[in-house]
Amino acid sequence: MTDTSSAATAQPVKPRNFFAALEIDTRLLGMVGAFILICVIFSLLTDGRFMTPRNIFNLTIQTASVAIMATGMVFVIVTRHIDLSVGSLLATCSAVMAMIQTVVTPDWLGLGLNHPATAPIAIIAGIITGLAIGAFQGWLIGYLTIPAFIVTLGGYLVWRNVAWYLTTGQTIGPLDKNFQLFGGINGTLGQTWSWIFAAFAIVGALYVQFNARRTKVKHEFPVKPVWAEVVIGAIIAAAIIGFVAILNAYEIPTARLQRIYAARGEVMPDGLVAGYGIPISVLLLILVAIVMTIVAQRTRLGRYIFATGGNPEASQLAGINTRFLTVKVFAIMGALCALSAIVASSRQTFHSNDIGTLDELRVIAAAVIGGTALSGGLGTIYGAILGALIMQSLQSGMAMVGVDAPFQNIVVGTVLVVAVLIDIIYRRRTGD
Amino acid sequence: MAAPLVELRQMQKSFGGIHAVDHVSIDLNPGEVVGVLGHNGAGKSVLMKMLSGALPRDGGEIWINGAQATINNPRDARDYQIETIYQYLALADNLDAASNLFLGRELVTPMGFLDDATMEAETRRILARLNPNFRRFHTPVAGLSGGQRQSVAIARAVYFNAKILIMDEPTAALGVQETRMVAELIEQLKSEGIGIFLIDHDIHQVKLLCDRANVMKNGRLVGTVEVDKVTEDDMLGMIIAGKCPPSGIPGPGAIE
Ligand SMILES: Nc1ncnc2c1ncn2[C@@H]1O[C@H](COP(=O)(O)OP(=O)(O)OP(=O)(O)O)[C@@H](O)[C@H]1O
Ligand SMILES: [Mg+2]
Numbered sequence: 001m002t003d004t005s006s007a008a009t010a011q012p013v014k015p016r017n018f019f020a021a022l023e024i025d026t027r028l029l030g031m032v033g034a035f036i037l038i039c040v041i042f043s044l045l046t047d048g049r050f051m052t053p054r055n056i057f058n059l060t061i062q063t064a065s066v067a068i069m070a071t072g073m074v075f076v077i078v079t080r081h082i083d084l085s086v087g088s089l090l091a092t093c094s095a096v097m098a099m100i101q102t103v104v105t106p107d108w109l110g111l112g113l114n115h116p117a118t119a120p121i122a123i124i125a126g127i128i129t130g131l132a133i134g135a136f137q138g139w140l141i142g143y144l145t146i147p148a149f150i151v152t153l154g155g156y157l158v159w160r161n162v163a164w165y166l167t168t169g170q171t172i173g174p175l176d177k178n179f180q181l182f183g184g185i186n187g188t189l190g191q192t193w194s195w196i197f198a199a200f201a202i203v204g205a206l207y208v209q210f211n212a213r214r215t216k217v218k219h220e221f222p223v224k225p226v227w228a229e230v231v232i233g234a235i236i237a238a239a240i241i242g243f244v245a246i247l248n249a250y251e252i253p254t255a256r257l258q259r260i261y262a263a264r265g266e267v268m269p270d271g272l273v274a275g276y277g278i279p280i281s282v283l284l285l286i287l288v289a290i291v292m293t294i295v296a297q298r299t300r301l302g303r304y305i306f307a308t309g310g311n312p313e314a315s316q317l318a319g320i321n322t323r324f325l326t327v328k329v330f331a332i333m334g335a336l337c338a339l340s341a342i343v344a345s346s347r348q349t350f351h352s353n354d355i356g357t358l359d360e361l362r363v364i365a366a367a368v369i370g371g372t373a374l375s376g377g378l379g380t381i382y383g384a385i386l387g388a389l390i391m392q393s394l395q396s397g398m399a400m401v402g403v404d405a406p407f408q409n410i411v412v413g414t415v416l417v418v419a420v421l422i423d424i425i426y427r428r429r430t431g432d
Numbered sequence: 433m434a435a436p437l438v439e440l441r442q443m444q445k446s447f448g449g450i451h452a453v454d455h456v457s458i459d460l461n462p463g464e465v466v467g468v469l470g471h472n473g474a475g476k477s478v479l480m481k482m483l484s485g486a487l488p489r490d491g492g493e494i495w496i497n498g499a500q501a502t503i504n505n506p507r508d509a510r511d512y513q514i515e516t517i518y519q520y521l522a523l524a525d526n527l528d529a530a531s532n533l534f535l536g537r538e539l540v541t542p543m544g545f546l547d548d549a550t551m552e553a554e555t556r557r558i559l560a561r562l563n564p565n566f567r568r569f570h571t572p573v574a575g576l577s578g579g580q581r582q583s584v585a586i587a588r589a590v591y592f593n594a595k596i597l598i599m600d601e602p603t604a605a606l607g608v609q610e611t612r613m614v615a616e617l618i619e620q621l622k623s624e625g626i627g628i629f630l631i632d633h634d635i636h637q638v639k640l641l642c643d644r645a646n647v648m649k650n651g652r653l654v655g656t657v658e659v660d661k662v663t664e665d666d667m668l669g670m671i672i673a674g675k676c677p678p679s680g681i682p683g684p685g686a687i688e
Contacts, residue, residue: 215549298545300538303527307535310526310572317486317522318536319507377526 022228027371027426031386038390042397050397053250057276059393060247061184061347064281065090065340066359067388070366071292072336074384075329077367078309080376081141081148083330085155086337087359089133091163093341097126098172098351101179119178126338133159134334135327142326156360164353173350183346187280191248194277198244202237209233247282248275281343285385288339293381305329310377365412366391369419391415435498437462437627438483438596443492445478452478454651455492455684460596460627465618467638467645467659468631469671475651476631477519480598483629484516485509496596507536512596515589519600519631523581525574529566530555532573533588558587563613579610586617597621597628603637615641635664649674652685 042050049055069086076083100122105111111118133155140151174180181187189197209229216223224232252260252274261268296302308315308322316322340359345351368374369390370383391412398408436459445453453475460466468476481487483494485506494501496512503509509516516522523532530551539547539554552569559566563583573581582602589597599618603611618628618641632638638645639659647654647670655676657667666677676682 219549219553221549221552294545300540300546303531303535303538303546307524307527307531310524311522314522314524315535317484317506317516317518319505319510320536377524 022232023224024232025380027380027423028382028386030422030426031370031383031390035386035390035393038393038397042393042400045401046397050400053246053275055396055400056246057185057250057279059389059396060282061279062396063385063389063392064184064279064285065344065347066362066366066392067285067385068288068340068343069333069336069359069363070370070384070388071288071381072333073363073367074292074370074372074379074381075296075305076148076333077364077372077374078376078379079305079326079329080309080312081326081329082364082374083137083148083152083333084360084364085137085152085159086333086340086363087356087361088156088159088163089130089334089337090341090344090356090359091353092133092159092166093126093130093338094345094351094355095163095166095172096129097122097179097338097341098175098345099166100125101176102172114177116178118176119181122176122179123342126341127335130334130336130338130341131331132334134337135331137334138327138330141330142323163355167351167353169353171350171352175346175349175351179342180346180349182281182284182342183349184279184281184343185276186346186349188247188276189278189280189283191275191277194244194248194275197278197283198240201240205236205240206233209236244278247279248277250276252276281347284339284343288336289381289385296381301325301328306377362388362391365416369416371423373423387419435495436460437464437497438629439493439495440479440483441493441495443479443482443494444490445475445482445487446490451651453482456648456651456653457683458646458653458656460629462595462627463622463625464644465622465628465630465642467642468629468648469633469635469638469645469667470648470654471671474648476648477600479648480516480600480629480631483509483596484514484598486516510537510592513592513594514596514598515592515594516598517582517585517589517600517602519604523573523584526572528572529559529569529576529584529587532584533558533591535588537592554591555587558591559583562587562590562617578605579607579613582606582610582614586614590617590621594621594626597626598631599628600631601633602630603632603634611637635667638667639664646683647671647676649685653683654685655680655682657681 039051069090073083073086101118105115105118105121106113137148137151137155140146141148188194209232213223213229257272257274258268296305304315304320304325307318308320308325312322341356344355348355366388367379367384368387370380370385370387372379372384394412394415395408398411403411438460439457440459441457443453443456444451456475456479458466458468458479468479470476478487482489482492483503485503485508488504494503501508501512503512503514524535527535530548533555534551539551541547556569563580566580566583568576568580573584576584582605586602603614606614615637618630622628630638630642632641642659644656645659645667646656647667649671654670654674657670657677657680659667661679662677666680669675669677670680674685674687676686
């Protein structure tokens with residue numbers, strides 16, 4: 001029996017080259033490459049303005065809302081569905097939360113303006129709204145077998161106008177002070193907390209990496225050479241430090257600092273400089289990304305989502321309740337629309353009728369540019385987030401250069417189609 | 433004599449006006465391989481899908497070890513240790529071998545997260561036994577050959593200790609060598625006391641592997657024969673003409 005057990009343990013394979021040894025996903029490499037290329041080109045065209053801390057800070061907060069929803073769209077598209085209603089759903093969630101913090105809590109509950117309980121109440125109500133609407137649409141799709149395209153096309157019209165009805169078409173604001181902390185510039189961690197976050201992130205990432213290696217060794221699976229692990233760990237740490245350093249380097253204007261100190265009843269020390277650090281909205285995105293990645297890769301739910309996308313019949317035969325799975329997927333999408341609604345409305349400090357308009361297209365495009373296949377079964381969370389970042393950087397870069405608005409959209413549309421074409425060619429080449 | 437391992441009684445299934453399976457009764461004993469034969473569309477797969485819980489039945493009863501069984505979905509069937517290898521390879525193409533093998537029955541860590549490493553180790557162990565040539569554990573099964581994919585499907589049945597195995601044309605997509613591998617495996621499982629329903633169009637193979645054979649025609653049972661007591665021509669006659677030989681037990685579908 002000795003030879004069967006040696007057949008079970010794989011032979012250590014000699015990696016073909018540097019990148020093969022690192023075992024980094026080539027698609028990830030490609031997208032990071034595309035993003036860097038965009039950054040370099042726009043930096044040259046704007047004399048470096050594109051790469052200033054200020055612009056990078058803005059880029060991250062502009063990306064957050066679409067990126068949060070794009071992670072959910074990955075699950076939707078992986079299960080061979082589509083959701084055209086996310087922009088409208090965002091608007092309904094935003095309207096619900098806006099009405100709660102401007103009418104329900106201050107007047108009906110008599111808490112007045114800017115009460116500490118207001119933001120949590122509004123946020124919970126918003127998430128429940130998104131979850132319920134998403135689950136309802138998922139039920140129509142999974143149990144009543146109406147195509148997702150039709151259900152969410154209907155939802156696109158319905159929820160946009162439910163939002164209008166809830167607010168009688170008015171702009172609702174200003175929103176609660178605490179709620180506005182999710183708006184980007186109005187709520188950041190500051191330098192110290194940003195560095196603390198960086199430290200935790202690095203320790204966490206290295207722990208995950210170490211743990212993965214330990215598990216492999218325990219099962220006698222082939223492992224990467226140690227130098228490759230070290231290189232990857234170093235790249236991750238450097239990326240985290242670099243990211244936080246850039247956001248910390250964006251300095252709060254002195255006038256604003258003075259106002260902050262005045263509000264606290266303190267005097268600002270002379271010559272004080274302080275950076276914004278990580279925006280809370282971006283922190284929320286990072287949190288969503290981590291949770292969604294764990295769901296996708298480490299839970300039964302995620303495994304069933306991908307299995308069902310790959311072969312719905314086989315999944316059913318394996319005892320998976322694919323109908324209920326559809327409800328769950330759309331409920332997750334709805335809840336994420338609510339989170340995006342928090343970010344989007346607090347960023348503009350009020351709820352407006354047109355909030356989230358065209359977001360469905362941006363979100364789908366982000367997921368697809370990020371490598372999610374419309375045929376189902378394929379897609380990654382990090383890909384969708386990178387996709388959102390690439391689209392946003394294209395858009396803001398062109399705006400900086402002074403490209404006309406119609407032309408910007410022409411370029412973004414073209415990039416979407418070309419990105420998918422490249423992906424198809426890539427898949428044909430590599431055969432997966 | 434002890435009660436049979438499986439007894440299907442008066443099984444019925446219609447699609448619209450078509451009687452796909454029309455009052456069919458067959459049985460299976462432990463350590464026995466029983467063939468289910470018939471022309472295309474005779475109702476073989478539908479009959480087996482009712483046993484595996486993949487299709488709800490319109491009428492009839494399933495008895496297992498002498499007790500009536502409740503099988504309404506694939507999970508129920510699994511609880512009775514019924515495993516199925518489907519005619520159209522029921523694998524999720526985008527997942528790797530281990531994910532497919534454990535689909536619906538994943539191993540999890542104490543925290544409830546997927547234990548992919550242990551699942552891969554178990555998959556390597558069982559596949560080393562079934563198909564020592566199997567090496568590609570990290571690619572989606574879409575990239576595997578028909579025989580390798582079939583190994584995964586068979587490994588699934590073997591790993592979870594099937595007592596009752598349904599094989600719907602298990603060698604249809606396979607080459608000569610893989611077909612022999614499946615045949616050897618059937619012999620081995622049979623010697624372990626597992627009961628196997630085998631759907632196969634290759635009469636030669638049926639004569640080789642099966643103890644008894646049931647023939648269906650247009651949804652009805654033509655008859656049941658012991659393969660050693662009939663010729664290949666007798667069996668062809670049953671399939672094509674619906675004529676049950678004298679040594680067989682005729683069913684409602686037999687003609688005079
Ligand atoms: N899901 C379904 N919906 C409608 N009709 C079906 C369905 N499944 C099977 N049928 C019909 O039931 C009949 C029996 O089909 P079945 O798949 O059992 O044939 P089979 O004996 O397995 O044939 P083959 O040898 O070609 O696999 C056929 O007439 C088929 O068209
Ligand atoms: Mg069939």
